[in-house]
Amino acid sequence: MNKLTRSNRKGFTLIELLMVILVIAILAVIGITQFVNYGKDSRDAATKSNLQILRRAISEKNGIMRLRCNVQTASFPNVASVNANDISDGNSTCTSTHVTVPDSQFVSGGIPLNPWSHDIQTSEVNSRLVTACSGAGCATMGNRCTQACDGNPYTGSENGWCYNQTTGEIWANTARNDGDNPAVADADDECSY
Numbered sequence: 001m002n003k004l005t006r007s008n009r010k011g012f013t014l015i016e017l018l019m020v021i022l023v024i025a026i027l028a029v030i031g032i033t034q035f036v037n038y039g040k041d042s043r044d045a046a047t048k049s050n051l052q053i054l055r056r057a058i059s060e061k062n063g064i065m066r067l068r069c070n071v072q073t074a075s076f077p078n079v080a081s082v083n084a085n086d087i088s089d090g091n092s093t094c095t096s097t098h099v100t101v102p103d104s105q106f107v108s109g110g111i112p113l114n115p116w117s118h119d120i121q122t123s124e125v126n127s128r129l130v131t132a133c134s135g136a137g138c139a140t141m142g143n144r145c146t147q148a149c150d151g152n153p154y155t156g157s158e159n160g161w162c163y164n165q166t167t168g169e170i171w172a173n174t175a176r177n178d179g180d181n182p183a184v185a186d187a188d189d190e191c192s193y
Helices: 014-068 079-084 115-120 124-128
Strands: 130-132 161-164 169-172
Touching (some): 014 169
16 A cells, blocks of 8 residues: 555656766856867867968069079078069069969968968958068067067067078967967967967
């Protein structure tokens, strides 16, 4: 008779519910942390890809200048030509008689933007700007974590790309790539672009 009066209620205890909530919270924290890093990783990949495009274009234009325009072998395109995306723009010894339009352009569609400086700047034009390095900014591609293209410490207003037309080297002109203070290079920043 005792079996008939007893109710057959089934359910979860408070401890079981708390354990499930705890496991879900831990998985959410891990997932959110991984998701946040994807934004940084994608910008890093885009920056490296854009630099590879620019480096290949500069090397190719150096070859075209030597072969078709009778330029000395140690000469790389100048900054004005790179910004104009054209080696026959009147700033170099190459003219339209030496090279046709497709061969004169560095990158079809224009100079790619620096994803990290585009985050800081409001102007996409500034994110595509190629600046000539100067002084300490040119030494071994500068200390990219602390020195801007001009050799001075980063202020957070730098943008685009830094270019050494003597050596043909080009790199990102930005101190930070982790979304924090643009004027401060810290442990989160990757300075090896």
